[in-house]
Amino acid sequence: MTVTWATYEAEYFDRSEPYVQGAIVLDQEIAPRAGWSAPIRAGHVLTLVDVGGNQSGDCLIYDASDHDVRYSAQATLAAQRNAYLVDGSVLRDQEGAALMTVVGNEVERQDTIGGACSKESNTLRYGHHTLFHHACRENFLLEGAKHGLGPRDLVSNINWFMNVPVEADGTLGIVDGMSAPGKRVALRAERDVLVVISNCPQVNNPCNDFNPTPLRVIVTDPAVAA
Amino acid sequence: MTDDRGAGRRSSTATLTQARDDARSRADTAVEAMPYLPPASSPYTPADVDPSTLVWAETVAGPGYTHMTVARGTRIRLEDVTGDACAHVVVLSALNPGERLNVADTQKIPWQAYLGAGHPLLSGDGRVLATVVADAAGGHHDAFCGVTTIAGNIERYGAGAAHTATAAGRELLLLAAAKEGLTPRDVPPSVSFFKGVRVAPDGALEWTGDGGAGATVDLVAEMPLTVLVANAAHPLDPAEGYRTGPVRVHAWAAAASSASDPWWTATPERTRAYLNTQQHLLARGIR
Ligand SMILES: [Zn+2]
Numbered sequence: 001m002t003v004t005w006a007t008y009e010a011e012y013f014d015r016s017e018p019y020v021q022g023a024i025v026l027d028q029e030i031a032p033r034a035g036w037s038a039p040i041r042a043g044h045v046l047t048l049v050d051v052g053g054n055q056s057g058d059c060l061i062y063d064a065s066d067h068d069v070r071y072s073a074q075a076t077l078a079a080q081r082n083a084y085l086v087d088g089s090v091l092r093d094q095e096g097a098a099l100m101t102v103v104g105n106e107v108e109r110q111d112t113i114g115g116a117c118s119k120e121s122n123t124l125r126y127g128h129h130t131l132f133h134h135a136c137r138e139n140f141l142l143e144g145a146k147h148g149l150g151p152r153d154l155v156s157n158i159n160w161f162m163n164v165p166v167e168a169d170g171t172l173g174i175v176d177g178m179s180a181p182g183k184r185v186a187l188r189a190e191r192d193v194l195v196v197i198s199n200c201p202q203v204n205n206p207c208n209d210f211n212p213t214p215l216r217v218i219v220t221d222p223a224v225a226a
Numbered sequence: 227m228t229d230d231r232g233a234g235r236r237s238s239t240a241t242l243t244q245a246r247d248d249a250r251s252r253a254d255t256a257v258e259a260m261p262y263l264p265p266a267s268s269p270y271t272p273a274d275v276d277p278s279t280l281v282w283a284e285t286v287a288g289p290g291y292t293h294m295t296v297a298r299g300t301r302i303r304l305e306d307v308t309g310d311a312c313a314h315v316v317v318l319s320a321l322n323p324g325e326r327l328n329v330a331d332t333q334k335i336p337w338q339a340y341l342g343a344g345h346p347l348l349s350g351d352g353r354v355l356a357t358v359v360a361d362a363a364g365g366h367h368d369a370f371c372g373v374t375t376i377a378g379n380i381e382r383y384g385a386g387a388a389h390t391a392t393a394a395g396r397e398l399l400l401l402a403a404a405k406e407g408l409t410p411r412d413v414p415p416s417v418s419f420f421k422g423v424r425v426a427p428d429g430a431l432e433w434t435g436d437g438g439a440g441a442t443v444d445l446v447a448e449m450p451l452t453v454l455v456a457n458a459a460h461p462l463d464p465a466e467g468y469r470t471g472p473v474r475v476h477a478w479a480a481a482a483s484s485a486s487d488p489w490w491t492a493t494p495e496r497t498r499a500y501l502n503t504q505q506h507l508l509a510r511g512i513r
Contacts, residue, residue: 068411073415074370074372074373077431078431081462082430082431083370083425095375095396113334114330115333120502121334121335121350121352123352123498124348125334125335152323154350168427169340170425
């Protein structure tokens with residue numbers, strides 16, 4: 001059976017608006033299943049909109065001037081002593097310094113434990129018939145290659161709008177999301193950074209509600225009036 | 227380390243003969259942290275190990291680091307000698323260091339965040355790099371917090387450089403990586419043995435302490451493997467000062483996991499991970 005996933009338009013889509021007002025620096029849509037990347041200047045705010053609801057946006061962050069300095073899920077979680085990202089969470093590099101800060105968040109909690117889907121891990125989780133399903137790791141590799149990044153530059157990422165609870169006995173996994181059309185997360189760059197996002201193509205678990213939909217990225221400069 | 231035992235001026239070193247004699251007279255000094263060569267001569271060979279099979283025997287200072295590239299089928303036992311050590315570990319394929327520990331997949335694929343006996347250490351390529359085949363540390367391990375940083379240790383202890391008594395785990399991992407020809411890009415998130423963390427219902431990361439003096443954990447290399455170990459205080463250790471102790475390493479020639487091992491079939495996801503690994507090595511002619 002062939003299933004067509006990409007829903008480019010639907011009545012329930014909500015493209016929302018920037019979380020933090022300011023001059024629009026960039027306003028782009030990440031098509032379902034596609035990769036995206038852009039440098040974000042210090043002080044600018046990136047608003048990511050979950051246009052169709054419960055659409056995972058897998059995200060990596062690098063220091064724009066030195067890509068060896070990159071997001072560290074472990075440094076971020078250890079510093080805040082909590083396994084979930086929420087409003088106010090500081091997204092840190094491997095040395096513990098701030099790359100970006102969550103300055104707005106409209107879902108209960110955000111994930112940085114679950115990692116990115118890959119063709120290879122799909123074979124483990126869902127069986128070898130899923131090897132040729134497109135995956136976030138493919139998007140990271142192709143989008144990263146534009147900036148000189150390769151497999152050695154991929155680390156544990158953030159999954160905006162994805163829900164990964166950890167139960168008392170350590171059981172963890174991806175369950176139905178807590179997001180909805182138009183929900184946003186907003187990130188302020190604490191220095192010049194490179195942000196890479198994969199609009200997750202996964203159709204074997206609920207991270208995209210089994211229906212990949214668009215993400216909207218809006219970057220504003222709060223220092224300049226809209 | 228600020229405490230270099232057995233060092234210092236001992237005799238006159240004014241002439242080359244004296245200096246050479248002085249240097250050579252130091253070699254027999256035995257200290258707590260040192261390698262044992264040949265490995266079969268280790269005074270701490272585990273009772274269940276035939277000394278002639280040992281390929282690596284060492285006591286790693288705390289703080290300190292070690293690293294080794296080992297063959298598929300090597301079984302590596304780490305011991306927290308005093309109950310105060312924390313072994314932060316990164317493993318990479320010796321065939322292709324771009325294939326290295328992926329902590330997210332290591333937690334996600336088994337649907338289990340906590341490391342224990344039978345837990346696979348997975349790469350990002352759908353394969354098993356190593357398996358935790360035995361855990362005599364009561365599950366006091368952590369895959370959430372990683373290592374301390376130099377800035378964090380300066381703030382908390384006053385110093386964090388590798389040469390200080392309060393060295394940051396990351397500094398030590400970077401050195402271990404460099405000795406294996408690797409760069410900072412090659413140091414991904416790590417796993418920590420002998421110090422435990424659990425996730426509370428609200429997400430809080432809670433300290434669960436240690437497995438006590440003599441706690442051990444055994445890893446089996448499922449492919450030719452580069453192992454990086456930083457022995458440094460855990461980032462969440464609530465101890466007043468920098469808590470550390472020696473880590474003892476014994477590694478011996480054993481067998482990679484096979485379909486008869488219970489962890490191979492523990493879950494369908496793990497079975498497929500071992501099958502992927504097996505085929506990867508089969509194609510390379512590695513048995
Ligand atoms: Zn994905």
